[in-house]
Amino acid sequence: MNEKQKALYEARAKIIKAMAHPTRLFIVDAVSKKSQCVAELTEQIGADMSTVSKHLTILKNVGIIEDEKRGSHIYYKLKTPCVMSFFGCVESVLKSTAVQQLKLVK
Amino acid sequence: MNEKQKALYEARAKIIKAMAHPTRLFIVDAVSKKSQCVAELTEQIGADMSTVSKHLTILKNVGIIEDEKRGSHIYYKLKTPCVMSFFGCVESVLKSTAVQQLKLVK
DNA sequence: TAACCATTTGGCTATATTGCCAAATATGCA
DNA sequence: TGCATATTTGGCAATATAGCCAAATGGTTA
16 A cells, blocks of 8 residues: 555545544434534433534534534534435444344354 | 434444544455455555454454455455445545635635 | 623543554464 | 464553533624
8 A cells, every 4th residue: 555545545534434433423314304503412412512512523524514604503414415325334234243143143 | 312222323333433444444445356365455554464453353343344264364355345335425525525625725 | 891692622531442562373284 | 293374362552532521712682
C-alpha cells in the first residue's frame, strides 16, 4: 500500500468510523425520518446533551448529516441518504451470524 | 431508547466498527477480489503479521469474512458481500464534502 | 441591556483500540 | 520424532474515544 492508497483508506475509514457508534447510528436513523435538534435527540437517547452534541459534530464533520439554523434552534438532517443502506447490510450480517450460532446450539 | 433497542444499536455498531479501520477496509477490499491468507495480506499492508491477524479476527468475529483451512494455510474470504456497497456510499460522501470544500476555496 | 433558551466547548477521567514484540500453537514434512 | 512454516495469542505502551460536568457562546425576547 503506497501513501496515496493509505490516505484514501484512512479517509474512507474516517467516514465509517463516524457511523460506528450506537448513539450515532441512532441519530442517523432518527434524522433520516425527520430533521431534529439536539434537545429532541437527547431526550430519545437519554445521555447528556453535550455528549449528543459531540456525536452530532462528528457526523456533521464527515458529511453524513448537515445542520440548518432556524431561529434559535439548529435542526440536523441526513445529508447523504445512501448511508441508510448500511442498515440493511448490517442486518443481514447479524442474521447470518445468528443462523450460524443456532446451528452450533443444535 | 429502551434496553432492547439499545442492544440492537450496539450490535449494529459492532459490525460497522469492524469496518471502521483503514487496514480492515483494505482487507475487506482485498479478500473480496480473491481469498488470501495472512502472509499475503501482511505483505500488501506493511504492518506486523500479528497485527494483521488481529484485524482478521475482528472481521471474522462479526461475520464479515470467514476462513477456510487448506493444508497449512488459512484463506480468508468475504462472507457478506453486501458490505462492498459501503465503499460506493463512502465514496459519494467523500465527493460531496470535497465539492463543498472547493466551494469554500473559490 | 438583562434574563433566557438552545447549543457547543473545555476539561477531565475512564475505557477501548492499536501496534509491536516475543512466545505459543498448529500443520506438514523429512 | 523433530524441524520448518503458517498463524495466533499474550502482554504491554501509546493513542484515541466516550461521557459527564461546568462554563462559554449565540440568538431571542422582555
